[in-house]
Amino acid sequence: MSEKIPVTTAIRALRANQVTYTEHLYHYEERGGTAVSARELGVPEAQVIKTLIMENEKKQPMIVLMHGHCEVSTKNLARIIGCKTVSPCVPDVANKHSGFVVGGTSPFGTKKAMPVYMQESILDLDKIYINGGRRGFLVCIDPQDCIKVLQPTLVDIAIYPEG
Numbered sequence: 001m002s003e004k005i006p007v008t009t010a011i012r013a014l015r016a017n018q019v020t021y022t023e024h025l026y027h028y029e030e031r032g033g034t035a036v037s038a039r040e041l042g043v044p045e046a047q048v049i050k051t052l053i054m055e056n057e058k059k060q061p062m063i064v065l066m067h068g069h070c071e072v073s074t075k076n077l078a079r080i081i082g083c084k085t086v087s088p089c090v091p092d093v094a095n096k097h098s099g100f101v102v103g104g105t106s107p108f109g110t111k112k113a114m115p116v117y118m119q120e121s122i123l124d125l126d127k128i129y130i131n132g133g134r135r136g137f138l139v140c141i142d143p144q145d146c147i148k149v150l151q152p153t154l155v156d157i158a159i160y161p162e163g
Helices: 007-018 033-041 074-082 091-098 121-126 142-149
Strands: 022-025 048-056 061-067 086-088 116-119 128-134 137-141 153-155
Touching: 007 061, 007 086, 007 128, 007 137, 007 142, 033 128, 033 137, 048 074, 048 091, 061 091, 061 121, 061 137, 061 142, 074 086, 074 116, 074 153, 116 121, 116 142, 121 153, 137 142
Parallel strands: 048 128, 061 116, 116 153
Antiparallel strands: 022 137, 048 061, 048 086, 128 137
Protein backbone atom coordinates (compact mmCIF):
# COMPACT_ATOMS: atom_id res chain seq x y z
CA MET A 1 0.00 0.00 0.00
CA SER A 2 1.48 3.34 -0.96
CA GLU A 3 -0.84 5.24 1.36
CA LYS A 4 0.87 7.69 3.72
CA ILE A 5 1.11 6.58 7.34
CA PRO A 6 -1.15 8.86 9.42
CA VAL A 7 0.12 10.78 12.43
CA THR A 8 -2.82 10.40 14.79
CA THR A 9 -3.17 11.42 18.44
CA ALA A 10 -2.41 7.75 19.23
CA ILE A 11 0.89 7.93 17.34
CA ARG A 12 1.74 11.21 19.08
CA ALA A 13 1.06 9.54 22.46
CA LEU A 14 3.27 6.55 21.58
CA ARG A 15 6.07 8.86 20.48
CA ALA A 16 5.73 11.01 23.61
CA ASN A 17 6.09 7.85 25.72
CA GLN A 18 9.04 6.62 23.63
CA VAL A 19 7.26 3.42 22.63
CA THR A 20 8.86 1.40 19.83
CA TYR A 21 6.24 0.40 17.25
CA THR A 22 5.81 -0.65 13.66
CA GLU A 23 3.01 0.69 11.47
CA HIS A 24 0.63 -1.53 9.53
CA LEU A 25 -1.97 -0.27 7.09
CA TYR A 26 -4.62 -2.64 5.76
CA HIS A 27 -7.82 -2.49 3.76
CA TYR A 28 -10.56 -1.71 6.30
CA GLU A 29 -13.89 -3.49 5.89
CA GLU A 30 -17.01 -2.15 7.61
CA ARG A 31 -18.04 -4.58 10.38
CA GLY A 32 -15.07 -6.81 9.51
CA GLY A 33 -13.52 -6.49 12.95
CA THR A 34 -10.30 -8.12 14.03
CA ALA A 35 -10.83 -11.13 11.73
CA VAL A 36 -10.25 -8.85 8.74
CA SER A 37 -7.20 -7.07 10.17
CA ALA A 38 -5.66 -10.40 11.24
CA ARG A 39 -6.25 -11.87 7.79
CA GLU A 40 -4.94 -8.77 6.02
CA LEU A 41 -1.77 -8.66 8.15
CA GLY A 42 -1.28 -12.44 8.23
CA VAL A 43 -1.22 -12.67 12.03
CA PRO A 44 -3.26 -14.72 14.54
CA GLU A 45 -6.47 -12.98 15.57
CA ALA A 46 -5.50 -13.46 19.24
CA GLN A 47 -2.61 -11.02 18.65
CA VAL A 48 -4.95 -8.32 17.32
CA ILE A 49 -6.22 -6.44 20.36
CA LYS A 50 -9.54 -4.67 20.17
CA THR A 51 -10.10 -1.41 22.01
CA LEU A 52 -13.65 -1.25 23.34
CA ILE A 53 -15.29 1.78 24.93
CA MET A 54 -17.77 0.62 27.53
CA GLU A 55 -19.71 2.26 30.34
CA ASN A 56 -21.19 1.36 33.69
CA GLU A 57 -24.75 1.98 34.84
CA LYS A 58 -23.79 5.56 35.77
CA LYS A 59 -22.66 6.17 32.17
CA GLN A 60 -19.02 6.41 33.30
CA PRO A 61 -16.82 5.33 30.37
CA MET A 62 -13.93 2.89 30.43
CA ILE A 63 -11.57 1.26 27.95
CA VAL A 64 -11.43 -2.53 27.69
CA LEU A 65 -8.58 -4.23 25.79
CA MET A 66 -9.36 -7.74 24.62
CA HIS A 67 -7.96 -10.39 22.26
CA GLY A 68 -9.62 -10.06 18.86
CA HIS A 69 -11.05 -13.59 18.87
CA CYS A 70 -12.62 -13.25 22.34
CA GLU A 71 -15.70 -11.61 23.76
CA VAL A 72 -15.81 -9.62 27.00
CA SER A 73 -17.72 -11.00 29.97
CA THR A 74 -19.38 -7.74 30.98
CA LYS A 75 -20.93 -9.52 33.97
CA ASN A 76 -17.48 -10.51 35.29
CA LEU A 77 -16.05 -7.07 34.58
CA ALA A 78 -18.91 -5.39 36.48
CA ARG A 79 -18.37 -7.72 39.44
CA ILE A 80 -14.58 -7.12 39.45
CA ILE A 81 -14.88 -3.33 39.35
CA GLY A 82 -17.80 -3.18 41.78
CA CYS A 83 -20.63 -1.84 39.67
CA LYS A 84 -24.02 -3.19 38.65
CA THR A 85 -23.60 -3.38 34.89
CA VAL A 86 -21.09 -2.76 32.13
CA SER A 87 -22.15 -2.44 28.52
CA PRO A 88 -20.64 -1.26 25.24
CA CYS A 89 -21.20 2.41 24.44
CA VAL A 90 -23.20 3.17 21.32
CA PRO A 91 -20.85 4.34 18.54
CA ASP A 92 -21.63 8.07 18.84
CA VAL A 93 -21.00 8.02 22.60
CA ALA A 94 -17.82 5.94 22.18
CA ASN A 95 -16.56 8.40 19.55
CA LYS A 96 -17.27 11.33 21.89
CA HIS A 97 -15.36 9.77 24.80
CA SER A 98 -12.36 8.54 22.81
CA GLY A 99 -12.03 11.17 20.10
CA PHE A 100 -11.71 8.34 17.58
CA VAL A 101 -14.23 6.86 15.15
CA VAL A 102 -15.42 3.35 16.07
CA GLY A 103 -13.32 0.93 14.02
CA GLY A 104 -10.36 3.25 14.52
CA THR A 105 -10.36 3.51 18.31
CA SER A 106 -6.97 3.41 19.98
CA PRO A 107 -6.39 3.30 23.74
CA PHE A 108 -3.54 5.77 23.24
CA GLY A 109 -4.18 9.50 22.96
CA THR A 110 -7.87 9.42 23.84
CA LYS A 111 -9.74 12.68 24.15
CA LYS A 112 -10.93 11.85 27.66
CA ALA A 113 -8.87 10.04 30.32
CA MET A 114 -10.66 6.80 31.18
CA PRO A 115 -9.79 3.79 33.33
CA VAL A 116 -8.33 0.96 31.27
CA TYR A 117 -9.04 -2.73 31.87
CA MET A 118 -6.81 -5.17 30.03
CA GLN A 119 -7.31 -8.92 29.63
CA GLU A 120 -4.33 -10.30 31.57
CA SER A 121 -3.50 -13.01 29.00
CA ILE A 122 -2.54 -10.28 26.51
CA LEU A 123 0.72 -10.07 28.46
CA ASP A 124 1.49 -13.68 27.45
CA LEU A 125 2.07 -12.48 23.86
CA ASP A 126 5.46 -11.24 22.68
CA LYS A 127 3.86 -8.61 20.46
CA ILE A 128 0.38 -7.27 19.80
CA TYR A 129 -1.34 -5.37 17.02
CA ILE A 130 -3.52 -2.57 18.33
CA ASN A 131 -5.32 0.30 16.65
CA GLY A 132 -3.20 3.29 15.72
CA GLY A 133 -6.09 5.76 15.80
CA ARG A 134 -7.65 5.31 12.38
CA ARG A 135 -9.64 2.67 10.52
CA GLY A 136 -7.29 0.37 8.61
CA PHE A 137 -4.24 1.25 10.72
CA LEU A 138 -2.68 -0.92 13.42
CA VAL A 139 0.59 -0.57 15.29
CA CYS A 140 2.62 -3.53 16.51
CA ILE A 141 4.00 -3.06 20.02
CA ASP A 142 5.24 -5.03 23.01
CA PRO A 143 2.24 -5.58 25.34
CA GLN A 144 4.42 -4.37 28.24
CA ASP A 145 4.22 -0.92 26.62
CA CYS A 146 0.47 -0.96 27.31
CA ILE A 147 1.32 -1.39 30.98
CA LYS A 148 3.87 1.44 30.84
CA VAL A 149 1.68 3.93 29.00
CA LEU A 150 -1.89 3.04 29.99
CA GLN A 151 -1.38 1.63 33.50
CA PRO A 152 -4.36 -0.68 33.06
CA THR A 153 -6.03 -2.84 35.65
CA LEU A 154 -5.37 -6.44 34.62
CA VAL A 155 -8.51 -8.57 34.58
CA ASP A 156 -9.56 -12.04 33.47
CA ILE A 157 -12.82 -11.36 31.62
CA ALA A 158 -12.33 -13.20 28.30
CA ILE A 159 -14.95 -15.45 26.83
CA TYR A 160 -13.01 -17.72 24.48
CA PRO A 161 -14.57 -19.06 21.29
CA GLU A 162 -15.78 -22.65 21.28
CA GLY A 163 -13.46 -25.26 19.84
